[in-house]
């Protein structure tokens with residue numbers, strides 16, 4: 001950030017270059033605002049950033065994506081990239097992964113017909129019940145399909161937009177309204193008795209929201225089932241960092257600024273109105289609008305003084321429960337003899353333990369099977385992770401030993417896929433909740449808010465402070481790359497007149 005003159009006037013300062021921050025920043029730039037994005041880390045992308053060690057390109061977090069490239073994709077990331085004039089290359093694959101239970105392993109296909117066929121091999125009655133469950137979910141997806149996220153905003157002006165442009169889809173939505181805030185568990189209870197399939201549904205929900213079926217809202221799962229079956233599952237060439245790069249390109253090519261290694265110390269507020277931000281080096285960037293991509297806990301404890309928010313509002317926001325953090329194992333391994341290796345696996349070690357118990361459910365991603373450029377020739381890049389509570393972790397003399405010990409559950413999971421994994425390792429990086437919290441600047445290294453269906457809702461972009469907005473996975477619609485991108489869209493659209501957006505989409509449709 002050395003050559004950058006921060007005394008310039010900006011319309012908007014975005015704190016953080018996670019998917020939510022980049023999306024909001026890039027769209028607002030595209031809509032004509034002067035935007036600067038300040039990122040603490042030296043790499044953009046937050047949880048979705050990629051990092052390189054000794055020729056291996058690692059995803060720090062996400063690796064599972066639908067609809068990154070298809071023309072009619074509903075993925076908000078794709079919709080934003082279209083507006084920015086950016087695109088991605090991606091590799092499609094199916095099955096989307098293998099779920100390894102103690103008693104069997106099952107390939108999970110994106111298309112529901114093949115998915116059900118595989119389940120029928122384990123439990124024919126369960127497959128019939130699962131079909132009934134999916135059939136209850138898909139009408140909501142069909143209704144949501146007609147209203148693209150890119151058209152939405154989070155204030156009253158949404159109502160005329162919906163009525164004028166999306167009336168048929170709204171009418172389709174009406175019979176599904178009771179499903180919108182209901183839990184997946186409620187539908188599962190009325191359609192599925194088979195215990196194997198109930199655990200499968202719990203697992204699918206857990207992988208998505210960090211909560212089982214009774215905690216997960218229906219639109220999240222309806223969207224996942226519909227989108228993976230319709231748009232297919234894809235991995236971005238270049239890794240998750242390629243998505244971040246495309247958003248950064250979009251931001252910069254329309255004139256926005258990204259400052260890396262630029263930590264915001266404080267949001268500046270005068271008379272309940274945002275006036276800018278103060279950086280770690282005491283420099284000040286002035287702007288009438290500040291968008292925080294830091295989590296709700298970080299924004300309201302570290303970036304604002306307590307007295308700047310209404311006490312009851314602040315108290316309630318900070319009471320938002322958290323999903324645990326993670327143990328990560330990033331490995332570079334020798335690939336010889338692994339020609340049939342597939343890229344995504346979920347391993348459950350013990351059926352008698354709940355799937356949410358830290359260490360019991362392990363997620364594995366080996367993206368070099370889709371994109372060989374991510375590893376040196378003859379090698380694969382591996383990321384395995386599992387939930388781990390933040391409490392109890394300290395950088396003391398026991399830290400290294402605890403790290404090694406806790407990584408063993410991940411090695412054991414990997415041995416289900418690659419039995420001689422330990423002999424293949426050429427590079428090992430173990431991350432703990434402290435690593436996660438440090439690099440991603442996330443409170444207690446959390447995956448995100450644990451807001452259970454029917455017990456609360458994610459907050460929208462607005463805050464009680466004039467000019468201060470929030471985006472990212474502790475705002476509506478929640479956790480995940482598409483959801484964080486959707487939060488950025490909702491925020492950017494709320495700050496922009498529908499006419500400006502209409503003009504831009506008509507220019508885009510004519511071809512630029």
Ligand SMILES: Cc1cc2nc3c(=O)[nH]c(=O)nc-3n(C[C@H](O)[C@H](O)[C@H](O)COP(=O)(O)OP(=O)(O)OC[C@H]3O[C@@H](n4cnc5c(N)ncnc54)[C@H](O)[C@@H]3O)c2cc1C
Nearest residue numbers: 016018019020040046047061062063064264472473480481
């Ligand atoms: C292990 C793991 C696996 C996942 N797998 C998937 C998956 O397969 N598919 C999927 O869709 N989603 C997945 N997710 C979820 C998804 O990655 C996240 O929900 C999403 O990326 C979060 O984006 P965000 O906008 O909330 O920003 P974050 O990623 O939280 O980024 C916020 C940014 O703000 C910066 N920041 C914070 N405070 C400051 C400050 N004071 N000054 C300057 N900068 C600051 C941080 O450094 C960070 O870069 C996964 C997440 C994890 C952790």
